[in-house]
Amino acid sequence: MKLMRYGAKGNEKPAIVDAGGKVRDLSSVLQDFTAESLSPGALAKLAAIDTGKLPVVDNPGRIAPPYAGIGKFICVGLNYADHAAESNLPVPPEPVLFMKATSAVIGCNDPVVLPQDSLKTDWEVELGVVIGTKARYVSEENALEYVAGYCVINDISEREYQIERAGQWDKGKGCDTFGPIGPWLVTRDEVPDPQNLDMWLDVNGKRFQNGSTRTMVYKVAHLVSYISRFMTLYPGDVISTGTPPGVGMGQKPAPVYLKAGDVMRLGVAGLGEQQQTVHAWNPELIDN
Template identity: 60%
Template sequence: MKLLRYGPKGHEKPGLLDPAGQIRDLSDHVADIAGAALLPETLRKLASLDPSTLPPVVGGPRLGACVGAVGKFVCIGLNYSDHAKETGSPIPKEPILFAKWTSAIIGPNDDVEIPVGSEKTDWEVELGVVIGQGGRNIDEAQALDHVAGYCVINDVSERAWQLERGGTWDKGKGCDTFGPIGPWLVTTDEVPDPQALGLWLEVDGHRYQDGNTSTMVFGVRTLVSYCSQFMSLQPGDIISTGTPPGVGLGCKPPVFLRAGQVMRLGIDGLGEQRQTVSMAK
């Protein structure tokens, strides 16, 4: 299934994308694509529905983040060896964890704002892992049983604030609009191998990133298990799994986003995002 949320900001409704590309309303079956709706038993019930019997959504509504009421937005740093190399960093011996604040979350095609005072706002296409069945100290062999599905994430980053202002990376990662998620959550039955997905990102039509999840340092199984050692994972939590090479910071000379530019990014089978860059007021 391809689950989604549509409608005005703050008033999104649950939906799914049918095989013909038509959005269908799920409001009679779940309140939101969030929390308990992502548990295995609920996903099985939704999968049993005949999409043609669900009300079609007319027009072209705005898409919100494909997961609502996100509790934790956990990110993994330097998880592609070639990305670590382009930033001059060693390959991690253990996953690097940091957080994006949930106030950063926006829809897949909403504007991304350059924060006031920023000079080094950058892009990062990433595979997002959405937790279904929660847990702690999850065994790696069972880790994928705890995944509801996958989505596209743009881990927008302010590099000066991330790397030059002291402390943790978080201050350069969680600005408002720095977390586009979607367009849809694709359930695990449609993603047989999360370690075999091409992912890419373009700015104004120039392709900067063109990678594959097969080159992750730590795969999805490992990341779910690892994160669960340090926090309880709960339905609707998101793990953003790192980015391949081609970020603006790694260009020579570095290239950063400017107002008016357009980012396009996508992952095989998970859809595409498109964001216009603007200046925050």
């Protein structure tokens, strides 16, 4: 299933994308997609619905994050060897973990707003893994059973804040609007191999990232198992699994960073596409 939400902030409605690509409203079935909607039992009930009887949404307008109440937003750094190389950093001996603030979460096509005094804001197309079942000290062999589904994430990063201003990476990763998620949550049954997904990202029509989850250093099952040793994973937690090469920071002969007016387009095979326009600091674009 491809599950999504649409509508203005604060008035989102749940929907499902049918086999023909039509958006079908689910408001008659449930009020909203939340973490509770991601359990195996809840997803089985949704899968049993005859989508042909649901109303078609011809113009969904704004596409919201695919579910409400995202819990932890956990990210994995330097998880592609070639991206580590372009960052002039070694491949880490264990997964590098950091957090994005949940206040960074926006819909897949919502405006991206540069922080005040931003100098080095960058892009990162990533595979997102959404937890559907409470996971604590799970084995790698069983780890994917705890996954509800997958999604596209743009792990937008302010590199000066992240690297040059001391402390943890979080300050460059958690800025408002720096976590576009969606357009859909694609359930696990539709992604038989999360390690065989092509991914790409364009800025102003130029292809910068063109990679595949095949080249991850630490695979999805390993990440879920590994992270569950350090914190309990709950339904609605999302893991952003790292980015392939081609980020702005790694461009030669000089880095390329985002500026107001730039347009990012990105996608992961089978999981949909995103498009964001970059704006100068404007709190109204964040709050409305």
